[in-house]
Amino acid sequence: MSVDKKTLQKRRMMGYFIDAAKQIIDERGIEALSAREVADIAGYNSATLYNYFDDLEHLTFYASLSYLKDYIYDLKCHMKSAKNPIERYLKVWECFCRHSYSMPKIYYEIFFGRHSTKLNNSIKDYYSIFPEELEDMEEDIKPMLLGQDIYERNLTLLRPCINAGYIKVEDIDKLNEMVILIYQGLLTRLVKGQTNYSAEEAKEKTLFYLKQVFISFGVCV
Numbered sequence: 001m002s003v004d005k006k007t008l009q010k011r012r013m014m015g016y017f018i019d020a021a022k023q024i025i026d027e028r029g030i031e032a033l034s035a036r037e038v039a040d041i042a043g044y045n046s047a048t049l050y051n052y053f054d055d056l057e058h059l060t061f062y063a064s065l066s067y068l069k070d071y072i073y074d075l076k077c078h079m080k081s082a083k084n085p086i087e088r089y090l091k092v093w094e095c096f097c098r099h100s101y102s103m104p105k106i107y108y109e110i111f112f113g114r115h116s117t118k119l120n121n122s123i124k125d126y127y128s129i130f131p132e133e134l135e136d137m138e139e140d141i142k143p144m145l146l147g148q149d150i151y152e153r154n155l156t157l158l159r160p161c162i163n164a165g166y167i168k169v170e171d172i173d174k175l176n177e178m179v180i181l182i183y184q185g186l187l188t189r190l191v192k193g194q195t196n197y198s199a200e201e202a203k204e205k206t207l208f209y210l211k212q213v214f215i216s217f218g219v220c221v
Helices: 005-028 035-042 056-065 068-081 085-100 104-112 116-129 150-163 169-191 199-216
Strands: none
Touching: 005 035, 005 056, 005 116, 035 056, 056 104, 056 116, 068 085, 085 104, 085 150, 085 169, 085 199, 104 116, 104 169, 116 150, 150 169, 169 199
């Protein structure tokens, strides 16, 4: 499907600002972002930036999405050894925790920040700007990646466990919420400096608690 010139121009401009924001994050961290410096690096003024993003946090959200690339690449290799839907589910979470706890502020921005409720549309926009990042993505990963929010993404992973008879249909919403609350709690503590867990320790604790949740619903893991 062809794209009109106005849309192409918008995507191009958004790409300039996203690349500039990512440069700052790579060099000095997400806290160092400012509209003026991003605009300077992109070669425009900050007023132009606000033609394409609601505010600095909106731009930060889009720039943060670029860091999913390494997770997605790693995930493809990580899932190959899974023998059933439960193993696949836990492998996805193991990979997700390894990456997100290594960059907690970035992942918090994506999944729990002010613009996280627009995740589905934003990710589609992002990949229309940077389509090359989709080239090596496995087809069965895309539905999970493109979920409306983290709850929907996790449900996408859990549904094969229902189809295979591991989880009862009536339990899925409760199980889903418990899993997300565990992850959000640990991620928030890391972001706020309320724990001295390393990324590896946080990952292991999350996987332990996730398995306990499955066991509590009668699932053998």
